[in-house]
Amino acid sequence: MLPLKLLYGIKINVQGAKNLNLKGPYVLISNLQCSLDLLGIFQILPKRCTLFVKKESLYMFTVGVVLWLCGFIFIDHKKEAEAVEIISATGDIMLQDHLRIWVFSEGHRTGESTLEPLQREAVHLAVKAQAPIIPVVMSSYRPFLNMKTNKFTSGDITVRILPPVQTKGLSPSDIPDLTDHVWGTILSTFHEISGEPEKQASVVKEDTRQAPNY
16 A cells, blocks of 8 residues: 555655554554545554454455455444444453454545544444554545535645543543544644644534443
8 A cells, every 4th residue: 555655756754653652452543534644544543453344344445455465344323223333342362362443433434634433333332442542634635626526636644643642541432522532633633733723513412312332
């Protein structure tokens, strides 16, 4: 994947790489825009780390093949019981094998400068494993990519790795506040590194539906 950034003229600027220098398991949460996210992911992907990705991604031709070959975990969010079982089991495996899990903050690609609400699955996983959360934020692709017209030029992507958010000692009752905190950090950082004001229209409230019991 990395040679593609040279082919397309993409420069990736990584900030805060030292925040990944943690021993043991942790959960990375990043914003989701489009398949270009893979360039930033493979630029900083820690050792012993795998990703939760939507099952639909498996059918995205070349991208799907790459994800499958990398051993990423495919989740069908339409089958809630199955998704809950996978996420719950992953929490146990994280502790046993000292794995790192990368989860996207939204359930679907936006392709815009706005971000969708932070789903609680990733936070549930971190609290269950008592593992730190490391937010990873990628800047907007809007300056060089127009998703509506499919026009693409060369450009820069900033990937900022934020300090770990500790979950040790937290319980399921702390998940709503923790979700709001992580989401707010991702949102404000996204606007900062994208060089655009934080518009009220871009602030989407977290989904208030009852979260599954992991």
